[in-house]
Amino acid sequence: MSDPCQPEPSFRSIVVIDGPAGAGKSTVAKGLAKKLGVAFMDTGAMYRALTVKAIRRRVKLDDEPALAALAAETRIELVNEPGKALKVLLDGEDVSEAIRSVEVTNTTFYVARAAAVRHIMVAWQRQMGQQQALVGEGRDLGTVVFPQAEFKFYLDADFAVRCQRRIDELRAKGQAVDEAALKKDLADRDQKDFTRKVGPLKKAEDAVLIDSTRMSADQVIEALAQRIQNKK
Ligand code: C5P
Numbered sequence: 001m002s003d004p005c006q007p008e009p010s011f012r013s014i015v016v017i018d019g020p021a022g023a024g025k026s027t028v029a030k031g032l033a034k035k036l037g038v039a040f041m042d043t044g045a046m047y048r049a050l051t052v053k054a055i056r057r058r059v060k061l062d063d064e065p066a067l068a069a070l071a072a073e074t075r076i077e078l079v080n081e082p083g084k085a086l087k088v089l090l091d092g093e094d095v096s097e098a099i100r101s102v103e104v105t106n107t108t109f110y111v112a113r114a115a116a117v118r119h120i121m122v123a124w125q126r127q128m129g130q131q132q133a134l135v136g137e138g139r140d141l142g143t144v145v146f147p148q149a150e151f152k153f154y155l156d157a158d159f160a161v162r163c164q165r166r167i168d169e170l171r172a173k174g175q176a177v178d179e180a181a182l183k184k185d186l187a188d189r190d191q192k193d194f195t196r197k198v199g200p201l202k203k204a205e206d207a208v209l210i211d212s213t214r215m216s217a218d219q220v221i222e223a224l225a226q227r228i229q230n231k232k
Pocket residue numbers: 021043044045047048108109112113137138139140141189193199
């Protein structure tokens with residue numbers, strides 16, 4: 001993930017940002033990583049990438065042992081290149097676009113609820129954290145993956161605002177949006193995230209709660225950067 005030609009980052013820690021879908025985690029984590037000069041780790045992208053492979057291979061999505069076997073023979077890489085969007089490689093293929101389809105978004109919960117798959121994903125994520133300083137975002141980073149992280153944040157926002165952000169995001173990409181369906185999908189994803197038996201979405205006790213309902217992404221990035229600066 002790191003580029004040997006880049007200067008050493010001045011910051012050598014792990015920052016984690018957990019929270020529900022649409023809270024702005026990706027934008028904030030990406031912006032904060034850039035500001036700190038470290039890698040950005042999008043863990044949702046990893047679960048999504050494995051889902052792409054499972055769909056292509058026609059693996060039954062409720063067959064947990066088959067999903068775990070698939071994960072064990074898969075290589076997922078997150079490539080951080082200066083000034084570019086994060087690239088997600090699935091066995092060497094760039095799937096950065098494919099992982100964002102509605103089908104993948106709505107079926108990734110199968111992969112994410114499989115305990116044996118999570119075990120493998122968590123190991124990969126810890127390995128990335130051992131190799132470099134990073135800002136990671138997901139659901140279980142502060143509770144399961146990096147319980148010892150130096151900086152833990154839980155980013156939340158009102159449901160209506162999270163829906164609107166998703167709608168704006170899709171429209172900005174030129175996609176038609178069925179608002180009622182999107183709201184239902186987001187509510188379903190929340191429910192699945194909060195009630196999953198393994199690695200559910202949960203604020204770590206020592207995570208700082210940031211409510212971004214009335215904040216822009218830049219304001220959130222600034223707020224997190226300040227907290228990090230003050231604690232260093
Ligand atoms: O964050 P994003 O929406 O890309 O995550 C895709 C899916 O992966 C989510 O539905 C979430 O349930 C799951 N996920 C997870 N654990 C993480 C990150 C994402 O279960 N650490």
